[in-house]
Amino acid sequence: MIKIAVMGFGTVGSGVVEVLAGNAEHIARNAGSGIEVKYILDTRDFPDSPYQHMLTHDFSDIENDAEVQVVVEAMGGVGAAYEFTRRCLAAGKSVVTSNKELVATRGQELLSIAQSKNVNYLFEASVGGGIPIIRPITQCLAANEITQIYGILNGTTNYILTQMIRNGSSFEDALRSAQSKGYAELNPAADIEGHDACRKICILSDLCFGKNVDPACVSTEGITGIHSEDVVLAGKGGYVIKLLGRALRREDGRIHAYVAPHLLSESSLLAGVDGVMNGIVVNGNALGEAMFYGAGAGKFPTASAVVADVIDAAKHLNARKPLGWDEAEEDYVAPTEELVSRWYIRAQATEAELKALYGDVTVLEGAAEGECAVITAPISGKLQQEKAEKLTVFAAMRIMD
Amino acid sequence: MIKIAVMGFGTVGSGVVEVLAGNAEHIARNAGSGIEVKYILDTRDFPDSPYQHMLTHDFSDIENDAEVQVVVEAMGGVGAAYEFTRRCLAAGKSVVTSNKELVATRGQELLSIAQSKNVNYLFEASVGGGIPIIRPITQCLAANEITQIYGILNGTTNYILTQMIRNGSSFEDALRSAQSKGYAELNPAADIEGHDACRKICILSDLCFGKNVDPACVSTEGITGIHSEDVVLAGKGGYVIKLLGRALRREDGRIHAYVAPHLLSESSLLAGVDGVMNGIVVNGNALGEAMFYGAGAGKFPTASAVVADVIDAAKHLNARKPLGWDEAEEDYVAPTEELVSRWYIRAQATEAELKALYGDVTVLEGAAEGECAVITAPISGKLQQEKAEKLTVFAAMRIMD
Numbered sequence: 001m002i003k004i005a006v007m008g009f010g011t012v013g014s015g016v017v018e019v020l021a022g023n024a025e026h027i028a029r030n031a032g033s034g035i036e037v038k039y040i041l042d043t044r045d046f047p048d049s050p051y052q053h054m055l056t057h058d059f060s061d062i063e064n065d066a067e068v069q070v071v072v073e074a075m076g077g078v079g080a081a082y083e084f085t086r087r088c089l090a091a092g093k094s095v096v097t098s099n100k101e102l103v104a105t106r107g108q109e110l111l112s113i114a115q116s117k118n119v120n121y122l123f124e125a126s127v128g129g130g131i132p133i134i135r136p137i138t139q140c141l142a143a144n145e146i147t148q149i150y151g152i153l154n155g156t157t158n159y160i161l162t163q164m165i166r167n168g169s170s171f172e173d174a175l176r177s178a179q180s181k182g183y184a185e186l187n188p189a190a191d192i193e194g195h196d197a198c199r200k201i202c203i204l205s206d207l208c209f210g211k212n213v214d215p216a217c218v219s220t221e222g223i224t225g226i227h228s229e230d231v232v233l234a235g236k237g238g239y240v241i242k243l244l245g246r247a248l249r250r251e252d253g254r255i256h257a258y259v260a261p262h263l264l265s266e267s268s269l270l271a272g273v274d275g276v277m278n279g280i281v282v283n284g285n286a287l288g289e290a291m292f293y294g295a296g297a298g299k300f301p302t303a304s305a306v307v308a309d310v311i312d313a314a315k316h317l318n319a320r321k322p323l324g325w326d327e328a329e330e331d332y333v334a335p336t337e338e339l340v341s342r343w344y345i346r347a348q349a350t351e352a353e354l355k356a357l358y359g360d361v362t363v364l365e366g367a368a369e370g371e372c373a374v375i376t377a378p379i380s381g382k383l384q385q386e387k388a389e390k391l392t393v394f395a396a397m398r399i400m401d
Numbered sequence: 402m403i404k405i406a407v408m409g410f411g412t413v414g415s416g417v418v419e420v421l422a423g424n425a426e427h428i429a430r431n432a433g434s435g436i437e438v439k440y441i442l443d444t445r446d447f448p449d450s451p452y453q454h455m456l457t458h459d460f461s462d463i464e465n466d467a468e469v470q471v472v473v474e475a476m477g478g479v480g481a482a483y484e485f486t487r488r489c490l491a492a493g494k495s496v497v498t499s500n501k502e503l504v505a506t507r508g509q510e511l512l513s514i515a516q517s518k519n520v521n522y523l524f525e526a527s528v529g530g531g532i533p534i535i536r537p538i539t540q541c542l543a544a545n546e547i548t549q550i551y552g553i554l555n556g557t558t559n560y561i562l563t564q565m566i567r568n569g570s571s572f573e574d575a576l577r578s579a580q581s582k583g584y585a586e587l588n589p590a591a592d593i594e595g596h597d598a599c600r601k602i603c604i605l606s607d608l609c610f611g612k613n614v615d616p617a618c619v620s621t622e623g624i625t626g627i628h629s630e631d632v633v634l635a636g637k638g639g640y641v642i643k644l645l646g647r648a649l650r651r652e653d654g655r656i657h658a659y660v661a662p663h664l665l666s667e668s669s670l671l672a673g674v675d676g677v678m679n680g681i682v683v684n685g686n687a688l689g690e691a692m693f694y695g696a697g698a699g700k701f702p703t704a705s706a707v708v709a710d711v712i713d714a715a716k717h718l719n720a721r722k723p724l725g726w727d728e729a730e731e732d733y734v735a736p737t738e739e740l741v742s743r744w745y746i747r748a749q750a751t752e753a754e755l756k757a758l759y760g761d762v763t764v765l766e767g768a769a770e771g772e773c774a775v776i777t778a779p780i781s782g783k784l785q786q787e788k789a790e791k792l793t794v795f796a797a798m799r800i801m802d
Contacts, residue, residue, distance in 0.1 A: 019544055019687045029611075030543040032723060124541065130688040132533075132541030140525065140533030142431040143420055143708030210430075269673050269694060286420045286705035287531040290695035293670060294688065304687035307544030319720065322433060 002031070002314045005039040005062040007084055008075035009046060009055070012098050012125070015303030016072055016310075017051055023307075031311040038068055041084075059084055063091055070313045072306055073097040082106055089113040089121060094313040098125035098302050104199035108212045111324040118320050122309035127153065127200045128278050130301025131294035132308075137207050137282065138323060144284030146208040150246035150400070151280035152273050153200040155296040156184045156191035157223050157243045161261075162274045164231045165240055171226060183276055194222035194243065194259040201245030205257045208282070209249055211328035219258040219336040226261055230346060230395045233373045237364040239263040239344070240271045244400060254334040262400040263344045263375075270400075337381040341398040345384075346373040348392040357387050375399060403432070403715045406440040406463040408485055409476035410447060410456070413499050413526070416704030417473050417711075418452055424708075432712040439469055442485075460485055464492050471714045473707055474498040483507055490514045490522060495714040499526035499703050505600035509613045512725040519721050523710035528554065528601045529679050531702025532695035533709075538608050538683065539724060545685030547609040551647035551801070552681030553674050554601040556697040557585045557592035558624050558644045562662075563675045565632045566641055572627060584677055595623035595644065595660040602646030606658045609683070610650055612729035620659040620737040627662055631747060631796045634774045638765040640664040640745070641672045645801060655735040663801040664745045664776075671801075738782035742799035746785075747774040749793040758788050776800060 006013050017037055020027060028034040039062050040054045049055075062068055063084075071088045073095055075081040081102050088095050090113060097103065102110075103123045114121040124134045128151075137146070152158050156178055163174035175192065178184035190196050198220040202213045223243050234241050242264050247257040264271045269291055273279035278296025283289050295301035312321070344364075347354065351363055354374050361374035371394070376384070381398075388396055407414050418438055421428060429435040440463050441455045450456075463469055464485075472489045474496055476482040482503050489496050491514060498504065503511075504524045515522040525535045529552075538547070553559050557579055564575035576593065579585035591597050599621040603614045624644050635642050643665050648658040665672045670692055674680035679697030684690050696702035713722070745765075748755065752764055755775050762775035772795070777785070782799075789797055 015687075023544060023546055023687065026546050027544055030723075130685075131691055132537040135541050136533040136537055139713060140536050140706070140709050142712045143424060143428055143705050145424055145427050267673075269670065272668075272670050272673050284531075284705060286416075286424065286701040286708070288696045288699075288702055290532055290693070292691070292693060294691035298689075300687040301689055304544050304685060305541070307687070308541050311543045312540060315723075322431075322716075 001034045001036050002069055003036055003038040003067045004070040004072065004310060005041065005068045006037055006072045006074060007041040007062070008073065009040050009042040009044070010074065011299045012302050012306065013040070013072065013074035015299035016074060016306050019300065019303045019307050027307065027311060031314045033314060035310060035314060038065070063087055068093060069317055070094045070096065070310055072310060073099055074306070075099070076101070078102050078105055085110055086113060089117055089119060092117050092119055094120040094122070094317070096122045096306055096309040096313055098123070098306055100126040100196070100199040100203060104202040104215050107203065107206065108325060108327070115320065115324065118318070120313050120316055120321055122313055122323070123203070124309050125302050125305035127203050128280055128292065128294065129296040129298060130304045131278060131280065131292050131296065133280055133292050134207065136292065137204070141282065141284050141287060144286045146249070146282060146284050148248040148283040149204050149208050149280065150244050152242055152270060152278050153197040153245045153280070153296065154191055154243060155276035155278060156188065157197070158273065158278070159183050159276045160192070161223060161226070161241055161243065164226070164228060165235065166274070168228065170228055171224065192222045192224055194220040197243060197245040197259045201247055201257055201259060204245070205247035205255060206325045208247065209255055210325050211332055212325055213257050213328065213333060217333040219260070221260040223261055227395065229368065230344070230397070233346065233364045233366055234263050234344065236366050237375065238266050239399070240266055241397065242270065250334060254332055256336055256339045257333050258336045260398060262398050264400045337385065340378045340380050342378050342401060343376045343384050344373070344395065344397045344399060345376060345388070345393060346371060346395040348394070353391070357390060402435045402437050403470055404437055404439040404468045405471040405473065405711060406442065406469045407438055407473045407475060408442040408463070409474065410441050410443040410445070411475065412700045413703050413707065414441070414473065414475035416700035417475060417707050420701065420704045420708050428708065428712060432715045434715060436711060436715060439466070464488055469494060470718055471495045471497065471711055473711060474500060475707070476500070477502070479503050479506055486511055487514060490518055490520060493518050493520055495521040495523070495718070497523045497707055497710040497714055499524070499707055501527040501597070501600040501604060505603040505616050508604065508607065509726060509728070516721065516725065519719070521714045521717055521722050523714055523724070524604070525710050526703050526706035528604050529681055529693065529695065530697040530699060531705045532679060532681065532693050532697065533706070534681055534693050535608065537693065538605070542683065542685050542688060545687045547650070547683060547685050549647070549649040549684040550605050550609050550681065551645050553643055553671060553679050554598040554646045554681070554697065555592055555644060556677035556679060557589065558598070559674065559679070560584050560677045561593070562624060562627070562642055562644065565627070565629060566636065567675070569629065571629055572625065593623045593625055595621040598644060598646040598660045602648055602658055602660060605646070606648035606656060607726045609648065610656055611726050612733055613726055614658050614729065614734060618734040620661070622661040624662055628796065630769065631745070631798070634747065634765045634767055635664050635745065637767050638776065639667050640800070641667055642798065643671065651735060655733055657737055657740045658734050659737045661799060663799050665801045738786065741779045741781050743779050743802060744777045744785050745774070745796065745798045745800060746777060746789070746794060747772060747796040749795070754792070758791060
């Protein structure tokens with residue numbers, strides 16, 4: 001019997017405890033041993049919970065109990081979660097987490113502590129919730145040079161955009177709907193301003209390209225600037241608007257990594273990823289393109305990924321799984337303005353003015369009086385900005401080709 | 402440096418050798434050691450190949466060379482491939498394969514030899530080509546009771562159906578197009594009659610549900626009976642026709658496993674999997690639904706999966722990865738006729754006759770003079786057949802709900 005502790009008894013932590021209980025027999029078969037929760041750490045009490053007897057308020061109970069070999073960190077944030085994770089690893093315990101903020105900002109350091117102690121720090125649930133993505137990248141695609149990874153990494157913003165696309169909702173109404181359904185927080189900034197997606201694309205880039213990407217270096221644009229007009233115009237041109245996190249390797253060895261709304265062709269598979277679902281596309285030089293799809297958040301999908309990591313940690317108690325990435329040069333993340341794309345532009349201009357400025361463009365039908373919307377030929381972000389400064393531009397988004 | 406042998410220098414075998422050479426540095430980093438091909442086994446010579454010097458015609462060169470620790474079997478079939486795999490495992494070498502026929506029919510036996518010798522028998526490439534699916538099921542979904550798995554498992558038939566759906570081609574024309582592009586063999590029976598998909602759903606079912614499924618017990622229907630009329634009528638009703646392999650757990654612990662054309666809602670993600678691509682959907686009790694998409698065949702995608710397994714085998718030379726399933730009771734696979742679905746029926750009948758027979762049905766517009774096409778309420782295959790015997794039925798396919 002392997003003893004574990006769960007730190008944080010919120011949505012994910014309680015989901016982990018419930019999945020471990022509900023699928024106990026199946027999990028024991030897969031892990032080669034039963035898995036038992038010995039402690040649950042939380043500042044609160046849960047007198048009505050059947051798990052109250054496992055509750056402790058004192059981290060040192062876990063830290064000092066040699067019987068606890070695997071610890072689930074489901075606290076969130078980078079304060080106590082960072083401190084406790086560091087100390088668990090230092091005490092020779094493997095740690096499993098769904099905490100994308102911590103992995104994105106401190107992952108490299110925590111992985112090197114894990115390495116020095118020959119234990120594991122696993123974080124499948126930090127990206128894509130229940131979707132298997134970390135292990136497929138690190139193991140199944142190990143024969144490939146990965147050239148690009150991108151996807152719909154945040155379910156809240158995808159729900160809002162889906163409401164705008166399918167029901168013609170305004171951004172404000174779609175946000176209220178997301179909040180009423182529990183998909184968006186009362187303070188939704190981390191989601192709608194793209195910070196959550198930013199942390200996830202950093203982790204994916206770290207793993208795919210082998211060097212650390214600091215979220216602070218990643219240009220991040222959310223969905224608050226998207227207008228219903230653009231959703232409609234894009235639709236008439238055969239596109240949908242999706243918030244993508246994207247990282248790609250350049251020929252000079254540097255990468256681009258950024259978060260921004262994009263226009264995707266309606267016929268692309270990712271365009272069909274609706275509501276709170278996530279979809280992640282990987283391009284490898286041998287594999288070609290693969291896509292992974294599923295619930296990007298939620299109590300049980302996320303718990304599913306956490307528990308899979310617990311099983312893996314339990315099977316590798318004395319055999320560290322190689323996982324990690326290197327420090328990067330200061331200019332590793334190249335300026336997003338250098339990246340060339342086709343662009344969607346909506347401006348206060350005539351067709352003739354836009355053609356004079358952008359050259360050969362495709363005009364989208366249905367723009368309002370006095371406005372014009374076009375798809376440009378491929379140009380860099382810098383050139384696009386220089387041209388846009390000569391006009392009143394209402395919207396500029398990259399096309400994902 | 403880890404020495405390996407490649408048996409069979411056809412499409413997959415040569416792809417494996419080329420990926421190992423082309424991505425050597427990247428692969429060595431992931432494997433923790435360089436990987437070197439010491440022998441290539443084939444009955445033919447390849448005087449113009451840069452790899453001719455590795456060629457041997459004698460299996461015992463590999464079998465008796467203790468330095469060879471991992472062997473790739475890319476021969477196909479169940480004759481020599483079975484014999485050589487058995488002997489490699491017995492000699493204490495791990496074996497990696499893309500041979501779905503061998504895994505589906507002899508996998509359980511070969512896995513138990515691997516277990517007794519503490520080596521690995523790995524077969525990620527046997528299902529879904531380059532798509533990571535075996536490892537995600539066995540590791541990432543280890544916390545889940547899987548309830549169902551189904552998907553588009555054969556690229557040749559999906560290419561043919563896509564031509565029929567998108568271009569209005571007849572089955573015969575679409576098959577000729579597939580042959581001219583090299584997607585279908587001159588003798589296409591294994592693909593178009595569903596046998597390839599059958600082997601793959603057997604392997605997926607073995608892994609998801611833990612008991613051996615003999616391909617001979619799996620009801621298998623291909624796409625040769627699909628008419629253009631049905632493609633058009635389905636399209637008018639918002640459906641596309643796809644060949645699915647499907648396995649699902651019943652409440653009594655038995656399973657259904659079968660291959661047949663199905664109608665899928667156009668709005669489902671799987672309906673957008675076109676051409677030679679594959680898509681596999683898994684339902685888990687914690688995860689909900691996940692989908693995996695990518696190239697289901699092809700030289701480099703398949704080689705990508707084989708080489709990932711070689712890397713994994715190289716990292717687990719003295720640590721067998723738990724993989725396997727149990728013998729099943731004789732009646733483990735329940736009769737497909739007992740499975741309840743909505744059905745698409747096209748018959749020589751009036752709307753009134755079909756309503757009298759099937760009860761509340763949805764009529765699809767556009768049937769030919771004297772015919773009627775409907776979607777029924779959920780009924781078992783047995784009941785459907787009994788009713789169909791009272792009419793001249795031209796087409797009957799399940800709806801995938």
